[in-house]
Amino acid sequence: MIDEERVRGALEGVRHPESGRSIMELGMVKDVSVEGGKVRFTLALPFLDVPVRDQLARDAKEAVEGLEGVEGVEVDVREMTQRERVHFFSVQEGATPEGRANDIRHVVAVMSGKGGVGKSLVSGLLALALREKGFEVGLLDADITGPSIPKMFFRRPKRPEGSHDGILPVESGRGIKIMSINLLLEREDEAVIWRGPLISSAIKQFWRDVLWGRLDYLVVDLPPGTSDASLTVMQAVPLSGVVLVTSPQELAGMVVRKAARMARRMGAPMLGLVENMSYAVCPKCGAKIEIFGPSRAEEISRAFGIPLLGRIPLDPRISELCDSGSIEEYPLERFAPIAEVLVRRASD
Amino acid sequence: MIDEERVRGALEGVRHPESGRSIMELGMVKDVSVEGGKVRFTLALPFLDVPVRDQLARDAKEAVEGLEGVEGVEVDVREMTQRERVHFFSVQEGATPEGRANDIRHVVAVMSGKGGVGKSLVSGLLALALREKGFEVGLLDADITGPSIPKMFFRRPKRPEGSHDGILPVESGRGIKIMSINLLLEREDEAVIWRGPLISSAIKQFWRDVLWGRLDYLVVDLPPGTSDASLTVMQAVPLSGVVLVTSPQELAGMVVRKAARMARRMGAPMLGLVENMSYAVCPKCGAKIEIFGPSRAEEISRAFGIPLLGRIPLDPRISELCDSGSIEEYPLERFAPIAEVLVRRASD
Known part of the structure; x- marks a missing residue:
């Protein structure tokens, strides 16, 4: 029988x-x-x-x-x-799940397709907002050729320390564990002239060989485009979900829709949409200026059936804080509700 | 003897x-x-x-x-x-130079390293300004995963026609010959999920198999990053020079310096720097707002010994024209002097 x-x-x-x-x-x-x-x-x-x-x-x-x-x-x-x-992935990659030092509960990728819409800002603020809620948080900078995370978090970044088990991420002032190619370069403006396979293997190492330890959330800042880096993250990292970032320009919207289609095709759940650079406020007269035109975020979020998590204004203070490594001083009121929704959805 | x-x-x-x-x-x-x-x-x-x-x-x-x-x-x-x-390159690639229909005098690549600083805008305006001066101009969109050029130039783009000799570029209202992956897709927001080798071969085809004919200038709009697409353009296309685009943020400046280092290492001559999004003007009170902080363009251009070609403001009208396929209506006064310098330098 x-x-x-x-x-x-x-x-x-x-x-x-x-x-x-x-x-x-x-x-x-x-x-x-x-x-x-x-x-x-x-x-x-x-x-x-x-x-x-x-x-x-x-x-x-x-x-x-x-x-x-x-x-x-x-x-x-x-x-x-x-x-x-x-x-599946830890067995496939030959890692012994029981022997792994890393225990990461949720991985959230921040994606846009388009560059310069504020993925790194949203990644950074999201990590911060989660940290403020008392979670253990990591931040993986998957933008190998244009990394922005260290500059936003550190005045003078420390070099990551290595042990025989792997590389230790660098901790930010508020205790976010950060890993980025720029922490490993001699000069921050050194060019990383690599073709796809090297980019992919760097990202896999950041995921596998970095000693993240126990994390509630690992936020992954993806580069623009729907090529090697995004593909590798979606294939090799078990994502809880993807946060899409857009700006009001329809031109940006089109490229963001490409990213959303990629996420859908790869089976990565979409947690929501954040619109950045929605408007600016004139410091002199207080007028609200829609520099990139009227918002199209509602339209995109409806089209993909995902919630609009929030809209972030263009604010010279943000640039200043990002440029001086002080993003952790940014007031989080505007971002806290976004994190709230994300925590709820990522935990589903 | x-x-x-x-x-x-x-x-x-x-x-x-x-x-x-x-x-x-x-x-x-x-x-x-x-x-x-x-x-x-x-x-x-x-x-x-x-x-x-x-x-x-x-x-x-x-x-x-x-x-x-x-x-x-x-x-x-x-x-x-x-x-x-x-x-060298046409022989190496096996093309017979004498049989080639293309006769392109100068190729100028627009590069930034960072996304969203306005490479496509600068590429488009540069092509336009050159066209206004009476030149035959082509525009090659090398951003395969996030192409912006067709959206800026066409309300409803025509599909490129093919002949047995190759693909014909699509002509804009003012007669600029344009080729972009987005002209070949069924839907403009279709995702192109390709790893590096496919990206590179698409770019090589746009360079070699498109029937550009006789051009005075071919402007190449590069994607962000210093990986496959930029590498392929710098290795396979004989560039007259590179125009760097930056925005005032130091964060952007850092990534642009990576791009400049790449261009230098690859021996591509740098023609100059354009700063985009330098400031906004409040439509209500006329105040000049430095949304991304004070300009650092002079600093970068000095550091690399290249001329600062110009500064373009953040202007809601630009977004509007780009989103509606009407960039050719943008008043070129501000851009004409930039084109002037470029023509001079590219012809050296």
Whole structure:
């Protein structure tokens, strides 16, 4: 007679074509049930949209069909939860999950597609707002060729210390753990002239080889574009969700919609939209000036069915604080409600 | 007796390790002279900073030393002129220079390193200003994942037409020839989720397989960052020079300095610096507001020894024109002097 144990044993022999590891070890097999000669199980994929999907389902099905006493096999396919994904990726990358020093509960990526709309500002303020709420927070600067995070947080950044277990992130004044390529360069304006594979491997190292320790939230500041860096983060890091940043210009909106489509295609949940540079206030007469035109944030958030988390004005004081490494002095009232919603949604 | 002809013959056999083509055919050998048994010639390299430099010089030297009657060989190394580079790259890529329909006199890349500082705006206005002066102008949008050019120039862009010789660029109202990935997509907000090699090959196709025809100037709008797209443009396109764009924020300045270092390392001449978003004017009271803080453009231009070409204010009208595909209606007075200087410098 066929039983669950024998089904599991057969599936143990099915290997993921990319890593060569067993789909059982990778945690891809769920809900095995046997009724008479009928076998049913679920194949959980890190993302639904992976090229190996059909092959894996076929391999798994055939492995079970080969067992004596099996009369029919039904395979359901679903996407992994965030926790399942963490397990999948750490096994796939060869890290031993039990031996890992890092224990990161939620990873939130800040994305835009377009440059210069304030991703780094939103990443920084989000990290700060979460820290203010008493969480352990990390900030990973995934913009390898145009990193902004260290400049915003430090007057004179310390160099990250290394141990034989990995690199230690640098702590900000308020205790946010930060890692950025610019912390590792001799000069802050040194150019990093790297093609995609190097960019990707740097990001993977920042995720895997940095000793983040126990974090409630890791905020990832993505570079503009929908190429290597964003792809690597979405494929290799188990994201709880993505925060999109836009500016009122329709031109920016178009590029942000590209980013949203990418996030959707990669199966990364979208937590919400922040509009930056929404308006400026004239310091002389108090007039509200819509420098980049009227807001289109409502429109974008409706189109993608995601909440508009907030609108941040253009404020010379922000530039000043960012330029002098004092972003931690920025008054957070305007940002606290944004963090509030994010915490709620990321914890869902 | 040794003579120039035999030297040239020996050098014909020396091949460039990357393309396998003869250094004679590539136009790398200049000024061959023979005095008695002493041979002297110049090896012209597309960029001085290429990894094969020493190997090539050694191979060339040894090839001549092997000739009977040669008592000494001296090799001078220098960088190619722009015209020599055009020849080098078209031969290296296997294009037959004589059969090429394209005849492009000057290629100017607009670069920043940082996103959202207005590279596309500067590229567009520069192309326009050159067109106004009566030149034949093309505009190549090298930002594959976040293209802005079509949106700025067209309400409803036409699709590029193809012929068996290649793709025809789309002409703007004022006759600027434009090519961008967004002209080839079904939807303008479709995401282009490509890793570096695909990005690079798209850019090479835009350069090589687009039927630009005879152009006085081709303006190339580079994406942010110092990775694949910028590298490919700097390696595969014979640039007359680079225009750097910055905004007043020191944070932007830092990233722009990275871009400048890259341009310098790649041997691309820097034509000058444009500061965008320098200030806003309150429409109510006329106050000049330095939204991103005081200008640092003078500082950057001094540090790199390049002229400050101009400062463009933040102007809601610009956003409006860019969003509605009407950038060609923007009054060019403020931009004409910038174009003037560029034309002078690019023609040097």
